[in-house]
Amino acid sequence: MKVGVAQVDITPEPGCELSGFAARTQPSIGVLDRLYAKCLYLVEGDERLLWIHVDLIGLLREFVLDFREWAAAKLSLKASQVLISTIHTHSGPATVEISEAGRYDPAYVQFLRARLEEAAREAIENTTACTPVFVEGRCDLAVDRRKKASARTDPRVAAFGWRRDDGSFIGALTNYAMHAVALGPSNRMISADLPGRTAAILSERLPGRPIVLATNGACGNLNPPYEHITSQQLSAWGGQVADAASGLLPEAAPLTDCTLRLASRVVPIALDVLGVDQINEIADRYIGHAGSVGEWGDRYVRALEKWRRSRTEEVRDGQCAATADMEIFAVRLGPAVMLGVNAEVFSAFTDLVREATGRSVYTVGYANGVRGYLPTKVAYDEGGYEVETAHFFYNSFRFKPGGLEHLADEAVQLVRSLFA
Numbered sequence: 001m002k003v004g005v006a007q008v009d010i011t012p013e014p015g016c017e018l019s020g021f022a023a024r025t026q027p028s029i030g031v032l033d034r035l036y037a038k039c040l041y042l043v044e045g046d047e048r049l050l051w052i053h054v055d056l057i058g059l060l061r062e063f064v065l066d067f068r069e070w071a072a073a074k075l076s077l078k079a080s081q082v083l084i085s086t087i088h089t090h091s092g093p094a095t096v097e098i099s100e101a102g103r104y105d106p107a108y109v110q111f112l113r114a115r116l117e118e119a120a121r122e123a124i125e126n127t128t129a130c131t132p133v134f135v136e137g138r139c140d141l142a143v144d145r146r147k148k149a150s151a152r153t154d155p156r157v158a159a160f161g162w163r164r165d166d167g168s169f170i171g172a173l174t175n176y177a178m179h180a181v182a183l184g185p186s187n188r189m190i191s192a193d194l195p196g197r198t199a200a201i202l203s204e205r206l207p208g209r210p211i212v213l214a215t216n217g218a219c220g221n222l223n224p225p226y227e228h229i230t231s232q233q234l235s236a237w238g239g240q241v242a243d244a245a246s247g248l249l250p251e252a253a254p255l256t257d258c259t260l261r262l263a264s265r266v267v268p269i270a271l272d273v274l275g276v277d278q279i280n281e282i283a284d285r286y287i288g289h290a291g292s293v294g295e296w297g298d299r300y301v302r303a304l305e306k307w308r309r310s311r312t313e314e315v316r317d318g319q320c321a322a323t324a325d326m327e328i329f330a331v332r333l334g335p336a337v338m339l340g341v342n343a344e345v346f347s348a349f350t351d352l353v354r355e356a357t358g359r360s361v362y363t364v365g366y367a368n369g370v371r372g373y374l375p376t377k378v379a380y381d382e383g384g385y386e387v388e389t390a391h392f393f394y395n396s397f398r399f400k401p402g403g404l405e406h407l408a409d410e411a412v413q414l415v416r417s418l419f420a
Helices: 063-073 106-125 191-204 233-248 276-287 292-317 348-357 377-382 391-393 403-418
Strands: 002-009 036-044 047-054 082-086 127-129 131-138 156-163 169-176 211-216 261-272 323-331 337-339 359-365
Touching: 002 106, 002 169, 002 211, 036 106, 036 211, 036 261, 047 106, 047 211, 047 261, 047 292, 063 106, 082 211, 127 211, 127 348, 156 233, 156 359, 169 191, 169 233, 169 359, 191 211, 191 233, 261 403, 276 292, 292 377, 292 391, 323 403, 337 348, 337 391, 348 359, 348 403
Parallel strands: 047 082, 169 211, 337 359
Antiparallel strands: 002 036, 002 127, 036 047, 131 156, 156 169, 261 323, 323 337
């Protein structure tokens, strides 16, 4: 397998607003650690994959589609060969539009686009033959933050490495499901949070100091044990995730099956579209609860009122879509499959696909855009932030119950096609 890697610094200047928390004092006041865009380019037979992984909260779907058009024109890559994922840090610049949780920064996004083009070109122009390896470790750090009867976590840590003949690594990729919110809303420093520390520590521990893409998983319901931690604790937790792979990768046997196969599909998932009276009833009800959220109640109300106006206008104008497009981007690397999904998907999604296919399957959340939370059907009965109020901040209608299960069924078909 031929492999190319690249890494570019995408750290903004302090003073930018940080994305992810409404309950935060803005703007940023410094840099705790640098943010990077990391590129992995794989060639096996006639197949090619350009995977760009970015230390940001997420990207707009339009950004991804536009970048794919550029890659087709300038790099002769198909749209189905370009995957862009993010770590979902809540301590980076605002590259998606989340109401009252950091002002979207178009100037930074323009800068980012140029840096991603640079990384893509560098990786493609500098490939070398490597031996792929794959291991699965375990980390029990993440907790189900919802604390409901349906609680479940995903302790699996997937790790791929691309090893040179001398035993050193040119690149590595990990996957672990846990929200990148360890620093919490009190933090005002720019940071890649836990995935950034995991990547840095694993790189230090592996021979060759490879570029490491530490991807996030199906973590819509998963958090670190607690927030507002110190930088030292962040390194300790990042080390725990890195530990799950660092001892296994150097000793891993070469993959006897180096298959690289890609498949993707866009699946329309039904939205819970409301009438104007329902919109007003819900907005009034939750505004009545604003006092319970403390000092950031004003931001909560502003987000709700924006949601009320936007959804009402959309419904009255007849411009309201009944569905939202979810893209499943499947990458088979030997015996394992990575499933990119453009949502904050609950951890049960991965288990559903694993159980139905019997394959080593891992979800890459926040991939090729981010469209809000995709909870399990049972979560709607249990209630909670992800199903009741998160869509106010995403300024959209929530998904109807059953959307996750439908997407999992589609993913099962896609995974099976990769082994047919």
